[in-house]
Amino acid sequence: MIFAATTMSDETRQGIDFFPLTVDYEERMYAGGRIRLLLSPEGRPTEEAILTARLTDRPLRPLFPKDLRNDVQVILYSFSTDAENPIDILAVNAASLH
Numbered sequence: 001m002i003f004a005a006t007t008m009s010d011e012t013r014q015g016i017d018f019f020p021l022t023v024d025y026e027e028r029m030y031a032g033g034r035i036r037l038l039l040s041p042e043g044r045p046t047e048e049a050i051l052t053a054r055l056t057d058r059p060l061r062p063l064f065p066k067d068l069r070n071d072v073q074v075i076l077y078s079f080s081t082d083a084e085n086p087i088d089i090l091a092v093n094a095a096s097l098h
Helices: 047-063 087-096
Strands: 002-012 021-027 070-078
Touching (some): 047 087
C-alpha cells in the first residue's frame, strides 16, 4: 500500500530555466516486516529510498508542460508491502495517478 500526495505552488518561481519537481519517498520499516529498535528522528533516507525517488522522478517530468515553473512536490509513503510486488514500481504508478 502506497500513499501518494502531490502539491503545486500557486505562483511561478522567477529566474529559473528548469522545472522544480521534488519527489520524496519515505519507506516505513514496518511495511516490510522490519522494526528498528533504535529510531533516529531525523534519519537520512536509505540508498534504496533515494533510488526510488529518482526512479519516480524520471517518468513524471515529461508529463508536465515544458514551460511550467511552479514548484511541484510529490510525497510517497510505503505503508505495507508483500514480498511479491516491488514497492518502487507501485510508487511510480501511485505518483503518476495524480
